[in-house]
Amino acid sequence: MSDLMAGREVSDSKDCPAHALKPIHEKIMTRNAHIGKGLTIRRALPSRERRMIGAWCFFDHFGPLNLKEGGLIVAPHPHIGLQTFTWTLAGEILHRDSLGSKQVIQPGAINLMTAGKGIAHSEESLPDDVLHGVQLWIALPDEARQCEPEFSHYPVLPMHEQDGLLITVLAGDLYHLHAPTKVYSPLVGLDLNALNNVATTLPLNPEFEYGIMVLSGKMSVEDETLQPGTLLYIGCGRSSIAFTMPKDARVFIIGGKPFEEEILLWWNFVARSRQEIIDASEDWENQVRFGEVVGFQGERLSAPAVPGIK
Ligand code: MN
Numbered sequence: 001m002s003d004l005m006a007g008r009e010v011s012d013s014k015d016c017p018a019h020a021l022k023p024i025h026e027k028i029m030t031r032n033a034h035i036g037k038g039l040t041i042r043r044a045l046p047s048r049e050r051r052m053i054g055a056w057c058f059f060d061h062f063g064p065l066n067l068k069e070g071g072l073i074v075a076p077h078p079h080i081g082l083q084t085f086t087w088t089l090a091g092e093i094l095h096r097d098s099l100g101s102k103q104v105i106q107p108g109a110i111n112l113m114t115a116g117k118g119i120a121h122s123e124e125s126l127p128d129d130v131l132h133g134v135q136l137w138i139a140l141p142d143e144a145r146q147c148e149p150e151f152s153h154y155p156v157l158p159m160h161e162q163d164g165l166l167i168t169v170l171a172g173d174l175y176h177l178h179a180p181t182k183v184y185s186p187l188v189g190l191d192l193n194a195l196n197n198v199a200t201t202l203p204l205n206p207e208f209e210y211g212i213m214v215l216s217g218k219m220s221v222e223d224e225t226l227q228p229g230t231l232l233y234i235g236c237g238r239s240s241i242a243f244t245m246p247k248d249a250r251v252f253i254i255g256g257k258p259f260e261e262e263i264l265l266w267w268n269f270v271a272r273s274r275q276e277i278i279d280a281s282e283d284w285e286n287q288v289r290f291g292e293v294v295g296f297q298g299e300r301l302s303a304p305a306v307p308g309i310k
Contacts, residue, residue, distance in 0.1 A: 009307055010264050010265070010266040010274065010277065010306075010307060011046045011051060011264070011265040011266065012051070012262065012263075012264055012265075013046075013051040013052050013057070013139075013259070013261075013262055013263045013264075013265070014051075014262045015051070016047075016048065016049060016050060016051050017049065017050075019209045019235065019236060019258040020209065020233070020235030020236060020237075021235070021236055021237060022235060022236070022237045023234060023235050023236075023237050023238050024233070024234065024235040025222065025224060025232060025233075025234060026049060026050070026232070026233040026234075026235075027224070027230050027231075027232055027233075028044060028047050028049050028050055028211075028230065028231040028232075028233055029229065029230060030042035030043055030044045030047075030061065030229050030230065030231065031043050031047070033060070035060075035062070035072065035074065039062070039065055039070065039072050041060050041061065041062040041063075041065075042060070042061040042062075042228070042229060043058075043059070043060050043061075044059040044060075044061065044211075044213060044231040045057060045058055045059040045136075045211075045231070046058065046265060047231075049233070050211075050231075050233055051263075051265070052139065052259050052263075053209055053210065053211040053233065053254050053255065053256060054185065054186070054187040054188075054208060054209060054254065054255055054256015054257055054258065054259055055138045055139045055140075055141070055183075055184075055185040055187050055256050055257075055259045056136055056137070056138055056139075056187065056189075056211070056254045056256060057082065057137050057138065057139045057259075057263065057265055057270060058082075058135075058136060058137035058265070059134065059136050059211075059213070059231065059254070060134060060135045060136070061133075061134050061213065061215060061228065061252075062131065062132070062133055062134070062135070063089075063090070063091070063130065063131050063132035063133060064090065064130045064131070064132040064216070065091075065125075065130065065131045065132070066129065066130060067091065067125055067127065067128060067129060067130065067131055068129065071124065071125040071127075072093070072123070072124070072125040072131060073123075073124050073125070073298075074122060074123040074124070074301075075122055075296065075298055075299060075300050075301045076096075076098075076120050076121065076122045076292075076293035076296055076300035076301065077120060077121070077122075077268055077284075077300065077301040078115075078118060078119070078120045078268055078269075078280065078283075078284045078289075078290040078303075079113070079115035079118070079119055079120075079121070079268045079269065080115050080116075080117060080118050080145075080268075080269045080270065080271065080276070080280050081115060081116075081139065081140055081145045081263075081269060081270035081271055081276075082115050082137045082138060082139055082140060082269075082270040083112055083113060083114045083115065083137065083138040083140065083183070083184075084111075084112070084113045084115070084121075084135060084136075084137055085110065085111075085112055085135065085136045085137070085138055085170075085171070085181075085189070086105055086110070086111040086112075086133065086134070086135045087110055087133055087134050087135075087170060087189075087191065087252075088105055088106065088107050088131070088132065088133030088134075089107055089132040089133055089215060089216070089250060090107060090128070090130045090131065090132040090133070091107075091125060091126070091128040091129075091130055091131030091132060091133070092104050092105065092106050092125065092126040092128055092131075093105040093123050093124065093125055093126070093131070093133075094123070094124045094125075094126055095111060095113075095121060095122075095123055095151075096121060096122050096293050096294070096295050096296055097113060097119055097120065097121035097122075097149075097151055097293060098119055098120040098121070098149075098290055098291030098292055098293050099119065099149060099150075099151055099291070100294065101121075101151040102295065103151070103153050104126065105153075107133075108155070108157075108168075109153060109154060109155040109157075110153075110154040110157060110170050110171075110179075110181055111151075111152070111153055111154075112151075112152045112153075112154065112181050112182065113149075113150070113151045113152075114140070114147065114149060114150040114151075114152075114182070115140075115149055116140065116144070116145065116146060116147035116148055116149045116150070117145075117146045117147065117148070117149070117289075118149060118280070118283070118289045118290045118291075119149035119151075119290060119291070120284075120290040120291060120292070120293050120300075121293060122293050122296040124296075132215070132216070134213075134215065134252055136189075136254065137270070138183060138184075138185075138187065139185075139259060139261075139263050139270050140184055140270070141184055141185050141259075141261060142261055142272070144184040145270070150182075152181070152182065154179075154180050154181055156180075157169060157170060157179060157180070157181075158174075158177035158178065158179060159177075160174060160175060160177055161195070162200055163198055163199060163200035164194065164195050164196030164197065164198045164200075164247075165192055165193070165194055165195065165198040165200050165245065166192075166193040166194075166195050167190055167191070167192055167193075167202070168190070168191040168193070169188075169189075169190060170189035170190060170191055171183055171187060171188060171189035172186070172187050172188030172189065172255075172256075173188065174188070174190060174202070174203070175203070185256060185257060185259065186207075186208070186256060186257040187208075187254070187255065187256030187257070188205070188208065188253070188254070188255045188256065189252070189253070189254050189255075190202075190252070190253040191250070191251075191252060192245065192249075192250065192251040192252070192253065193250055194217070194245040194246060194247050194248060194249045194250070195247070196247050197244070197245075197246055197247050198243075198244060198245040198246075198247075198249075199242075199243075199244045200242070200243070200244075201240050201241065201242040201243075202240065202241055202243075202253075203239065203240050204238045204239055204240055204241055204255065205239075205255065206236060206237050206238060206239050207236065207257055208236060208255040208256055208257055209233070209234075209235055209236045209255060209256065209257075209258055210233075210234050210235075210238070210241075210253060210254065210255035211231050211232065211233050211234070211253070211254050211255070212226065212231070212232045212234065212251060212252075212253050213226075213228075213230070213231045213232070213251065213252045213253075213254075214226045214227055214228050214230070214249065214250070214251050214252075215228060215250040215251065215252055216228060216248070216249060216250045217245065217246055217248055217249025217250065218245070218246065218249055219243055219244070219245045219249060219251050220243060220244045220245075221241065221242070221243040221244075222241075222242075222243075226251075236258070264276075264277060266306065266307075267281070267303060267304060269281075274306070274308075277306055278306050281303040281306055284303050285302065285303055
């Protein structure tokens with residue numbers, strides 16, 4: 001995905017309340033963002049209230065989109081300093097990147113693109129009726145952010161079933177299960193799929209902060225009823241969480257050790273200084289550093305003007 005609305009300001013990770021050391025409830029309303037050909041998606045991070053949850057610094061929930069009304073086409077665009085993390089519940093997306101990767105993203109698999117010092121990619125929905133999923137970005141810590149770019153497809157992920165709930169471990173650990181996804185800071189990502197009406201409890205890491213987002217149906221957690229369109233931030237300091245979900249509800253949980261480094265996020269870049277953003281933007285416009293996305297039919301995206309730079 002690409003932040004087509006960028007341009008008004010650089011988002012600074014320290015320009016919001018610090019992570020909550022103790023359990024809290026903070027409801028963050030997603031805002032609508034436009035992507036591809038007039039498609040509207042929900043954006044949960046970054047928000048005014050929270051820029052990050054652990055190293056998770058961007059959270060888009062797309063769909064369910066009826067593709068008969070138009071496909072999701074995101075033309076070639078660059079990234080630095082982050083990983084893109086894509087998980088779908090329905091539909092297919094064709095990913096191409098400047099390493100020559102060409103991969104159809106399907107439900108049940110994680111696609112993880114590590115931008116490191118620079119990569120470009122495109123994303124196109126394939127002709128299915130419905131597309132539903134999430135894309136998140138994970139900020140790379142300073143020691144990893146200049147790494148070589150990489151694309152990984154993980155079709156097999158650990159799963160656990162309890163109390164009618166099927167949990168897929170997308171990143172990090174749950175119980176004895178360890179997701180194969182290669183990440184660079186302590187974090188977790190879980191997909192919850194209610195096979196029946198669910199009432200259960202999951203263990204949490206008290207050192208992690210967490211966010212919970214319903215993707216379809218609903219969830220009741222600690223006297224809150226959540227539906228799509230709200231990210232519930234619950235802070236740090238919990239060792240477990242109890243909740244109920246009706247049959248067929250889907251929920252996405254992210255968590256991680258609070259990310260102490262200050263990051264700047266603008267357009268598709270995660271950086272540490274404005275100069276890095278300017279350099280990346282110029283390199284993209286001058287067609288250096290990022291390489292070409294081969295096979296995409298159409299023009300690549302242009303970098304918007306960096307705020308404050310003529
Ligand atoms: Mn992208």
